[in-house]
Amino acid sequence: MSRNTFTRSPRMPGFQPKGENEGDGRQGHFVSCTIIKTGKARLKCAAMNTVADSSAAALRAFRRRLIGAATAPYRSAGHFAWHFARGKLGRDPVFFSLLARGEFPPTVRMTDLGCGQCLLANLLTSAARLFEAGDWPASWPPPPRLESYRGIELMPRDVERARPALPPGAVVEQGDIRHVDFGPANVVVILDSLHYIDHAAQDAVLERARRTLAPDGVLVLRVGDAAAGWPFMLCSWVDHLVTWVRGHRLGQLHCRPAVAWQRKLESLDFRVHPQPMDAGTPFANTLLLARLGNDK
Ligand SMILES: C[S@@+](CC[C@H](N)C(=O)[O-])C[C@H]1O[C@@H](n2cnc3c(N)ncnc32)[C@H](O)[C@@H]1O
Numbered sequence: 001m002s003r004n005t006f007t008r009s010p011r012m013p014g015f016q017p018k019g020e021n022e023g024d025g026r027q028g029h030f031v032s033c034t035i036i037k038t039g040k041a042r043l044k045c046a047a048m049n050t051v052a053d054s055s056a057a058a059l060r061a062f063r064r065r066l067i068g069a070a071t072a073p074y075r076s077a078g079h080f081a082w083h084f085a086r087g088k089l090g091r092d093p094v095f096f097s098l099l100a101r102g103e104f105p106p107t108v109r110m111t112d113l114g115c116g117q118c119l120l121a122n123l124l125t126s127a128a129r130l131f132e133a134g135d136w137p138a139s140w141p142p143p144p145r146l147e148s149y150r151g152i153e154l155m156p157r158d159v160e161r162a163r164p165a166l167p168p169g170a171v172v173e174q175g176d177i178r179h180v181d182f183g184p185a186n187v188v189v190i191l192d193s194l195h196y197i198d199h200a201a202q203d204a205v206l207e208r209a210r211r212t213l214a215p216d217g218v219l220v221l222r223v224g225d226a227a228a229g230w231p232f233m234l235c236s237w238v239d240h241l242v243t244w245v246r247g248h249r250l251g252q253l254h255c256r257p258a259v260a261w262q263r264k265l266e267s268l269d270f271r272v273h274p275q276p277m278d279a280g281t282p283f284a285n286t287l288l289l290a291r292l293g294n295d296k
Contacts, residue, residue: 062130062137063096069126073165074117081161085117093279094191094222094287095123102141103220103289104187108149111185111212113177113205114193115151118162118170124149125167146170152180177205186217192239192285195224195253202254203264210268216293219270222277227257228284235283258286265290 067089074082089095098104104124112120127143130136136143149170153159159174166172173180178201182188188209194202209219224235236253256264258274265272270290277287 059137062135063090065135066123066126066130069130070119070122073122073167074161076164077117077161081117081165084161085119085122085165088117088119089123091280094277094285095119097277097287098220099123099127099143100137100140103218104144105218105295106142106144107147108144108187109147109185110149110187110189111182112149112151112189112191113182113209114190114196115153115162115172116158116193118149118151118153118166118172120189121146121149121151121167121170122165125170148185150183150185152177152182182208182212185212187220188213188217189220191220191222192224194221195239195255196251198254199256206264206268210270210292213292216291216295218292219265219288219290221261221265221288221290222285223258223261223288224255225258225284225286226255227259231278231284235285238283258288261286261288 067086070089071082071085074085108124110120110124112118124144124146128145131143146167146169149167151162151170151172152175153162153172154174154176156174159172162172177190177193178197190205190209194205197205206219213219224232224239226232232255236255239253262272262274265288270292273289273291275287275289276285278285
């Protein structure tokens with residue numbers, strides 16, 4: 001496989017653009033740097049800076065290419081769908097973090113609950129295409145192969161925007177995650193959609209997700225952390241506003257502290273790895289990667 005200049009670009013030993021591996025898009029900078037005393041040392045550090053900056057710039061350019069490829073299909077779904085997809089993939093750290101950290105199994109059969117515009121279907125498809133073309137960051141693990149994708153979304157308008165943009169083999173279904181069958185999957189994704197249903201219904205969805213994923217699947221759950229104070233309140237307020245502007249009337253939100261979500265998942269025998277997932281935003285979101293089986 002041929003690799004472009006970006007994937008071949010040299011790295012300065014001992015230095016790494018902070019945040020690059022996390023895929024959070026923050027400006028690259030040194031984790032540590034020798035204090036500059038002599039002219040010679042100053043020169044050395046300046047050279048390192050160039051490498052780090054160009055590496056971070058290359059990563060930003062790659063992200064732009066991937067966002068461009070993953071959002072191009074939404075042009076056929078109209079202006080709003082395309083701009084929304086670009087804004088979401090560009091600003092929300094979760095999408096690139098999942099890829100940069102290699103959180104998915106090599107082959108993915110995904111059910112995406114409360115999928116909105118099905119962004120993950122296009123992101124993973126475009127990621128695999130860029131990788132095959134040799135355009136992939138050297139520090140990231142290979143992206144997964146998306147074998148199947150099934151999105152379930154309550155709002156007909158989101159389904160209408162998602163459908164014309166879907167990659168081959170992906171499907172989206174209008175329905176309520178409380179009632180619709182999840183189908184076969186080794187990855188169940190629930191990004192910011194569980195707090196719209198009450199606690200008993202949330203528990204039932206998680207139990208069904210566990211049954212779907214057995215014996216060794218992964219649940220990717222992002223929630224607001226109700227114990228986080230004002231960033232959480234801001235998050236809930238923006239959530240209400242955005243859903244209202246999008247024409248949704250979803251009513252009361254049903255939230256929990258991140259530790260309570262974690263305990264619930266552990267009670268279902270998931271091994272849970274929580275991580276903050278709100279970099280670059282004023283919100284308090286936690287990503288809970290919950291795995292069954294012994295992988296990773
Ligand atoms: C904040 S959006 C997140 C969309 C998508 N997960 C993403 O990250 O781009 C939450 C989505 O959950 C959907 N939703 C809420 N309650 C639902 C339910 N009971 N069944 C299916 N979808 C639901 C909403 O319509 C909305 O599209």
